[in-house]
Amino acid sequence: MADKHIDDLSGVETTGHEWDGIRELNNPMPRWWVYTFYATILWAIVYCILYPAWPLVTGATRGVLGFSSRAELAADINAARAAQGAVLEKISNTSLGDILADPQLSQFATAGGAAAFRVNCTPCHGTGASGGQGYPNLNDDEWLWGGDIDAIYQTVAHGVRDSVDPETRVSEMPAFSEILKPEEVNQVAAYVVSLTGTPRQPGLVEAGKQVFADNCAACHGEKAEGKRDMGAPNLADAIWLKVQSEAEVANQIRSPKHGVMPAWAGRLGDTTVKQLAVYIHSLGGGE
Numbered sequence: 001m002a003d004k005h006i007d008d009l010s011g012v013e014t015t016g017h018e019w020d021g022i023r024e025l026n027n028p029m030p031r032w033w034v035y036t037f038y039a040t041i042l043w044a045i046v047y048c049i050l051y052p053a054w055p056l057v058t059g060a061t062r063g064v065l066g067f068s069s070r071a072e073l074a075a076d077i078n079a080a081r082a083a084q085g086a087v088l089e090k091i092s093n094t095s096l097g098d099i100l101a102d103p104q105l106s107q108f109a110t111a112g113g114a115a116a117f118r119v120n121c122t123p124c125h126g127t128g129a130s131g132g133q134g135y136p137n138l139n140d141d142e143w144l145w146g147g148d149i150d151a152i153y154q155t156v157a158h159g160v161r162d163s164v165d166p167e168t169r170v171s172e173m174p175a176f177s178e179i180l181k182p183e184e185v186n187q188v189a190a191y192v193v194s195l196t197g198t199p200r201q202p203g204l205v206e207a208g209k210q211v212f213a214d215n216c217a218a219c220h221g222e223k224a225e226g227k228r229d230m231g232a233p234n235l236a237d238a239i240w241l242k243v244q245s246e247a248e249v250a251n252q253i254r255s256p257k258h259g260v261m262p263a264w265a266g267r268l269g270d271t272t273v274k275q276l277a278v279y280i281h282s283l284g285g286g287e
Contacts, residue, residue: 142285143228189249192224
């Protein structure tokens with residue numbers, strides 16, 4: 001066996017490997033690093049024995065401690081629900097007016113309602129409840145059915161034109177294409193636009209005012225201010241839910257669009273609906 005080669009400069013033994021005259025020094029790893037490496041191997045073995053680690057076909061090794069992150073999360077959720085249980089029961093048994101009068105209860109209900117709103121209501125009303133084309137803004141003080149806490153609760157609980165809930169809000173604007181002549185539709189459209197802007201043909205406004213009085217005032221009011229008990233919108237506030245232009249106003253008169261809001265009481269339960277009503281009422285437009 002050949003003698004071990006010692007590097008002349010460092011005095012360190014080489015491994016015997018050589019590349020183009022360059023030799024590799026045989027410097028061993030520091031003891032502390034080697035011991036740490038062994039410790040990590042030992043720790044990994046112990047971990048695999050104690051905790052779930054190795055995936056199997058339908059699950060994973062359970063570990064002798066029987067630990068489960070899912071079970072731990074479920075326990076945390078149950079603990080949180082238990083902690084909230086007393087407050088939720090109080091909300092369930094308290095009237096909406098009394099909830100608003102109790103600062104702590106109102107704060108809790110508002111927070112719970114905000115969470116429920118983000119999960120269930122934002123697809124239509126938006127994350128900030130500002131609505132959009134065809135969906136009402138819940139931040140302003142214009143309400144089709146009323147903006148006090150009880151009216152909001154009724155709307156959220158039973159919806160609008162919900163096909164299942166017998167207590168749902170119902171308002172149906174007839175298709176006036178079957179009632180009015182085409183020129184009368186254009187006249188009343190010009191009048192409605194004139195309430196907040198300038199129609200394309202101002203000369204039609206006066207005739208349209210009479211058509212409105214004869215056919216529309218019964219629901220929308222003599223001054224087009226709307227009637228909440230019928231869900232008829234105010235046409236003189238420059239807030240348009242389904243239309244924007246004069247042509248769209250005329251189309252709405254001929255063949256009206258009717259939106260649908262689901263009834264949430266059966267889906268979320270009365271307590272959550274109460275919290276939603278409190279939250280919506282707190283947005284700034286509640287009466």
